[in-house]
Amino acid sequence: MFDLFTDYTLRTVALGAGILGIVSGVLGSFTVLRQQSLLGDAISHAALPGIVLAFLLTGSNESLPLILGAGLAGWIGTLLVRAIVRNTRIKNDGALGLVLSVFFGVGLMLLTYSQSRPDASQAGLDKFLFGQAAALLRNDVITMAILGGVAIVVVGLFWKEFKLLSFDPEFGRVLGFRMGAIDVLLTTLVVIAIVIGLQTVGVVLMSAMVVAPGAAARQWTDRLGVMVCLSALFGALAGVTGALLSSTGARLPTGPMIVLSASVIVVVSLLVAPNRGLLWDRTRSRSSALPAEEVAS
Amino acid sequence: MAQAPATESLATGTDKGSAVSPSRPRDIAIEVMDLTAAYRDKPVLWDVDMSVPAGVLMAIVGPNGAGKTTLIKAILGLVDISAGRVLVGGKPYEQQRRRVAYVPQRGSVDWDFPTTVLDVVMMGRYGELGWIKRPGAREKQAAMEALDKVAMTDYAQRQISQLSGGQQQRVFLARSLVQDADVFLMDEPFQGVDATTERAIVTLLQELRDSGATVVCVHHDLQTVTEYFDWVTLLNVRRIASGPTRDVFTEENLRATYGGRMAWLKSASQTERSQD
Numbered sequence: 001m002f003d004l005f006t007d008y009t010l011r012t013v014a015l016g017a018g019i020l021g022i023v024s025g026v027l028g029s030f031t032v033l034r035q036q037s038l039l040g041d042a043i044s045h046a047a048l049p050g051i052v053l054a055f056l057l058t059g060s061n062e063s064l065p066l067i068l069g070a071g072l073a074g075w076i077g078t079l080l081v082r083a084i085v086r087n088t089r090i091k092n093d094g095a096l097g098l099v100l101s102v103f104f105g106v107g108l109m110l111l112t113y114s115q116s117r118p119d120a121s122q123a124g125l126d127k128f129l130f131g132q133a134a135a136l137l138r139n140d141v142i143t144m145a146i147l148g149g150v151a152i153v154v155v156g157l158f159w160k161e162f163k164l165l166s167f168d169p170e171f172g173r174v175l176g177f178r179m180g181a182i183d184v185l186l187t188t189l190v191v192i193a194i195v196i197g198l199q200t201v202g203v204v205l206m207s208a209m210v211v212a213p214g215a216a217a218r219q220w221t222d223r224l225g226v227m228v229c230l231s232a233l234f235g236a237l238a239g240v241t242g243a244l245l246s247s248t249g250a251r252l253p254t255g256p257m258i259v260l261s262a263s264v265i266v267v268v269s270l271l272v273a274p275n276r277g278l279l280w281d282r283t284r285s286r287s288s289a290l291p292a293e294e295v296a297s
Numbered sequence: 298m299a300q301a302p303a304t305e306s307l308a309t310g311t312d313k314g315s316a317v318s319p320s321r322p323r324d325i326a327i328e329v330m331d332l333t334a335a336y337r338d339k340p341v342l343w344d345v346d347m348s349v350p351a352g353v354l355m356a357i358v359g360p361n362g363a364g365k366t367t368l369i370k371a372i373l374g375l376v377d378i379s380a381g382r383v384l385v386g387g388k389p390y391e392q393q394r395r396r397v398a399y400v401p402q403r404g405s406v407d408w409d410f411p412t413t414v415l416d417v418v419m420m421g422r423y424g425e426l427g428w429i430k431r432p433g434a435r436e437k438q439a440a441m442e443a444l445d446k447v448a449m450t451d452y453a454q455r456q457i458s459q460l461s462g463g464q465q466q467r468v469f470l471a472r473s474l475v476q477d478a479d480v481f482l483m484d485e486p487f488q489g490v491d492a493t494t495e496r497a498i499v500t501l502l503q504e505l506r507d508s509g510a511t512v513v514c515v516h517h518d519l520q521t522v523t524e525y526f527d528w529v530t531l532l533n534v535r536r537i538a539s540g541p542t543r544d545v546f547t548e549e550n551l552r553a554t555y556g557g558r559m560a561w562l563k564s565a566s567q568t569e570r571s572q573d
Contacts, residue, residue: 033410157429163416164423168406174373174399175424175476222411222456 025235046077048107131202131255332381463494
């Protein structure tokens, strides 16, 4: 562990994983509150064809074009989900499932095709499936930091609007806000949070990173601001821990290690968090159980 | 057979509604013309005309599925309408947003959301603030004053999941008060509140009316219509009747609104009340 301070590669890896944890933690809080956990899953899976296409078109192994491809595909995926829900009778979860499986299927097909090509540089592409933090370079981390920094600044600017969107979007429309535009903006930020983590965590498990930190943070606080900060902290903790575990020991894949670390945080939070934790269930007053039972007709 | 609304109680309603004197021409707060709205292929509102004079406290009454909520949401531009027009104060709603406050159904939001009472009430000021700007001292003061009006000052810093149904309703009312509007649209403001809160809310609504505001409530309890409201619209997909309570809230109109189910509905609403 002390290698963290001396080993340059390890430091890069830890920094990258920390950044992705912070950004996905911040945006994931809103995903959790809006009960859109499946959205992250759809975006990350939908990103795969974008990554491979970006590689096939540019022939580049650099992270920036691949991230852009991933982001574009993920973003198109979310717009498709919205269009399907609006124009057909398919409901949101069905639309998410459709987009997820179709995009991921196309992505796998393209991946297989690209790997059958003779040039060698595509070798790194399959790391996007399960993630490989060890492959992170200094430039990758800089890209992640810039994109993530922008996303967090935007969250700060539109804090009030995002809160309104998450709590009572219809009231927001009555107030005159264009809630559709706010929704697209927030979803775009979620796409950014996801794509900067894809190289490290992989498309298969990245969605866990936009759910787990937020779900854990929700257990500890009743304030949105505190929740978002805690979620960022938990995300960073999971990211760094997972990346270090995978880089040190026996060549464990990074994505699963990060997600496992996040899961530990979630389980602990679910059990022992004051008031909401399961272990506090017996002492919990009836106050928190009250509102759920009265649902409007 | 349930008792029809007694004409005596209708007569007492006229005193309260003295402001509704037909001799004085009044401004029209909300004008709904030929409004038709549909969910998929099924009409929810069919060719509804409704004219709400300024300064009345009006109930929208009708059976489940009559389109009461849809009517309010159509006025607010929250649902797509197939045909018709809505004017607020003589102008399209889009130009009059600031004048209209909205109290949605209590169950329409997640009360487990991590935020405080004060924070929710301040949301009523967001429209005035516009994009990006954060609420400050002025918004906080307005929210505290509104909380005072609904007797919830002590709860300002409470997490909203700790509130009872009646307290949630008061918070939503306070949020609409800070909107600084003169037209209030409320979706079942008495839903699931206790008798004390119901009285407090009625008093508040009547004070709003007396100060010149127009208040429109989706209302479920036929027993209290004459007591609480001076204006009423009976709705069942079509508008059955609309006007001063004493003229419109008649057995004949109720029968036309509820059909054969009226007797059953009245007894049902009585049991509902006794459960509260």
